[in-house]
Amino acid sequence: MINVRINNRMKAGKKKKTYSSGAWFFLAPAVIVLFLVGIFPLLFALWNSLHQFILPKVHSQGSFLGVWPLFDAPFNWFGNYVALLTDQSFQEALTRTLIFLVINLPIQLVLGLAIALLLHKPGNELLKKIGRVSLVVPLATTFAVVGLMGRLLFNLDFGVLNYFCSVIFGHRLDWLADPNLAFVSISIMEDWQWTPFCALILFSSLTMVPVEIEEAARLETDKWWHILWKVQLPFMLPGITVILILRTADILKLFDVVYTMTRGGPGSATELISVFVQRIGFRVFDQGMASAQAVVMLVIATILSRLYVKYVYKEI
Amino acid sequence: MATSEAKRGGGAGLGGILHFLALLLVIVVCVFPFYWMVTSSLKQQNVILASTPQFLFQPTLENYARAFSKFDILKSLQNSLFVALMTVGFSLLLGTPAAYAIARFDFKGKKDIWFWFISNRMLSPIVVALPFFLIARNFRLLDTPWALILIYLTFNVPIVVWICADQFRNIPKELDEAATLEGYNSFAIFWKIALPLATPGIAVSAIFSFIFSWNELLYALILTRSEAKTAPVVATSFMSGYELPWGQIMATGTLVALPVIVFSMIVSRQLVRGLTAGAIK
Numbered sequence: 001m002i003n004v005r006i007n008n009r010m011k012a013g014k015k016k017k018t019y020s021s022g023a024w025f026f027l028a029p030a031v032i033v034l035f036l037v038g039i040f041p042l043l044f045a046l047w048n049s050l051h052q053f054i055l056p057k058v059h060s061q062g063s064f065l066g067v068w069p070l071f072d073a074p075f076n077w078f079g080n081y082v083a084l085l086t087d088q089s090f091q092e093a094l095t096r097t098l099i100f101l102v103i104n105l106p107i108q109l110v111l112g113l114a115i116a117l118l119l120h121k122p123g124n125e126l127l128k129k130i131g132r133v134s135l136v137v138p139l140a141t142t143f144a145v146v147g148l149m150g151r152l153l154f155n156l157d158f159g160v161l162n163y164f165c166s167v168i169f170g171h172r173l174d175w176l177a178d179p180n181l182a183f184v185s186i187s188i189m190e191d192w193q194w195t196p197f198c199a200l201i202l203f204s205s206l207t208m209v210p211v212e213i214e215e216a217a218r219l220e221t222d223k224w225w226h227i228l229w230k231v232q233l234p235f236m237l238p239g240i241t242v243i244l245i246l247r248t249a250d251i252l253k254l255f256d257v258v259y260t261m262t263r264g265g266p267g268s269a270t271e272l273i274s275v276f277v278q279r280i281g282f283r284v285f286d287q288g289m290a291s292a293q294a295v296v297m298l299v300i301a302t303i304l305s306r307l308y309v310k311y312v313y314k315e316i
Numbered sequence: 317m318a319t320s321e322a323k324r325g326g327g328a329g330l331g332g333i334l335h336f337l338a339l340l341l342v343i344v345v346c347v348f349p350f351y352w353m354v355t356s357s358l359k360q361q362n363v364i365l366a367s368t369p370q371f372l373f374q375p376t377l378e379n380y381a382r383a384f385s386k387f388d389i390l391k392s393l394q395n396s397l398f399v400a401l402m403t404v405g406f407s408l409l410l411g412t413p414a415a416y417a418i419a420r421f422d423f424k425g426k427k428d429i430w431f432w433f434i435s436n437r438m439l440s441p442i443v444v445a446l447p448f449f450l451i452a453r454n455f456r457l458l459d460t461p462w463a464l465i466l467i468y469l470t471f472n473v474p475i476v477v478w479i480c481a482d483q484f485r486n487i488p489k490e491l492d493e494a495a496t497l498e499g500y501n502s503f504a505i506f507w508k509i510a511l512p513l514a515t516p517g518i519a520v521s522a523i524f525s526f527i528f529s530w531n532e533l534l535y536a537l538i539l540t541r542s543e544a545k546t547a548p549v550v551a552t553s554f555m556s557g558y559e560l561p562w563g564q565i566m567a568t569g570t571l572v573a574l575p576v577i578v579f580s581m582i583v584s585r586q587l588v589r590g591l592t593a594g595a596i597k
Contacts, residue, residue, distance in 0.1 A: 022417075022421065022502040022503075023417045023421035023422075023423040023426075024417075024423070025502075025503070026413035026414060026416055026417035026421075026506065027413070027414050027417045027418075027429065029409070029410050029413065029414070030410040030411060030413070030414035030433075030473055030477070031414070031429070033406075033410055033469060033473070034410075034433070034436060034469065034470060034473055037466050037467060037469055037470055038436050038439065038444075038470045040447070040451060041443075041444035041447035041448040041451060042439070042443065042444060042447075044444075044447030044450070044451065045443050045444055045446075045447050048446070048447065063454050069450040069451065069453070069454055115342055118335065118338050118339055118342065119339075121335055123332050123335055124332065124335055124336050124339055127336060127339045127340065127343070128339060130343055131339050131342055131343050131346075132584060132585075133581050133584045134342070134343045134346040134347050135342075135346055135584075136577070136580045136581050136584045136587065137346050137347055137350050137577055137580075137581070138346055138349075138350075139527070139580065140527055140573070140576045140577045140579075140580035140581075141349075141350065141531075141573045141576075141577060142530070142531040142533075142547075142548050142551065142569075142572050142573045142576065143531050143533060143548075144531070144533045144548045144551055144552050144572075145353070145548070145551055145569040145572055145573045146349075148353075148551065148552075148565055148566070148569050149349045149350075149352070149353050149569070152352070152353070152356060152364075152562060152565075152566065153349060153352065157365070157367055158364060158365050158366060158367055158369075160352060160369040163367070163368065163369050192345070192346075192349065196346060200587070238482075242478070245434065246437070249437055249438040252438075252440065253438075253439075253440035253441065253442070255440075255441070255442070255533070255534050256531075256533045256534065256548075259533070259534075259552075260552055274440055274441075274442050277440070277442045278442055278534075281442065281445075281446060282445075282446075282538075287446055290442070290446075291443070291446075294440055294442050294443035295443065297440055297442075297443070298438065298439060298440065298443055301435075301438040301440075302435055302438055305434065305435070305438060306431075309431075
């Protein structure tokens, strides 16, 4: 069947892939499993977000068909969502997260690009080899452990980074107790961990630029940014899109590092949105509200990644 | 011409020296926090608390002995390994065919399916943590590795699909067409031709999903109690109390992070090469 169809296509001189009958055979397993594991809890979260679901106050009412747990939480339409609009601490946490994103994503991208160019530049071969391997270290470090490292490195009394501060600036900085500095210090740990990811992706994109084209371009111009912009950038666009989408999603749900390093403190200075939602859901126990907040987050992440795909990288 | 020679490095000239220093800086920054954690795990508490960092010290394994006596760290490492390996296995089993379908077939709703796969990764664990907890409780999956493996599929299958679809797209279609003429059906083409050629991409996605599963904290905090506790959960369990046992914290941190770091460093060549989607030309 497929045979005939492809033969026909080839006869017709069309080389484009158009056969489709087998697609679902390949897709079905993943779709079914992800649907069962991913969609059920998501629907449940949506259901929660429309109820006044405060953990200590609701009671289990058995389950529907043994699958869907039932509770006696009162239905309150869009009450949670309406409350969100006026909830200042939610808006602050959201703003804080967006600021964190807007500051750190460009830093990771630009530093990552710089490192990728360093690794791509000829010369110092041995050091580049070591560099490629050491870039893997931050990337592979358990996220929660990164937070623990941060607490050790930035400690006021014995943190080694603080020691360097006192050598350079003449005094120590109370990184984890000052609201702004705490924000900076979780940013530093986050950038430390993820800049190498950007660097490795961009580096491998750079190696895809055909050598002849790059050589020819080098004869044309002496300026590295011309080559970067005109020759190398087009090859890096898919990689950049991957970085933008993955990093946006990951920053919007960033939890581990903050949880182990500052727990959102001091005050709420580093309480990014996931930490905030976790507090509402599992420490204030307002699951209805937490679900509504989480749904709003999901919508934001989806919109942002749609935009990236649309404007940065059109082909999938 | 001379300046451009220097700019190209070659290990000589001002450009080469700057290049050397910049690379050195990158390496030091990447490795230092890890180095500091490992050395701190070998220090006595009073050496850690010294206000001037001690680079030379008498190493001790005391922290490891104490950490081992307090928690069943070996058990949690075993749990983590089991969960990570199973997650990788199932993610590849489900993800590679899906990636192949997206790379090779045209069908209605393909864009939406692709985006749906990816958006599974956007899903914050916070959104589904409690619902999944309640559902897992119904199925008596709480405190078993299977609850974690199932939920980890939601963010690892997308990674596999993403990286492998890219890899499959770069396999020349002429190969498929030739195989079709040889009488291969589409499953045989996938199994015997596409899959072996996509090995670099598959390896990379396996490595990434291993790292992501090993390192996951939030679900593991919520879905495990004692039996199925994974290593990151144990690593964070020291964090309460007045005076923190820094040496033990860093010892556990090292035990949790070191296996993955060493593994990733060994496969780093693969990792970088696999990210190069155009490996087959």
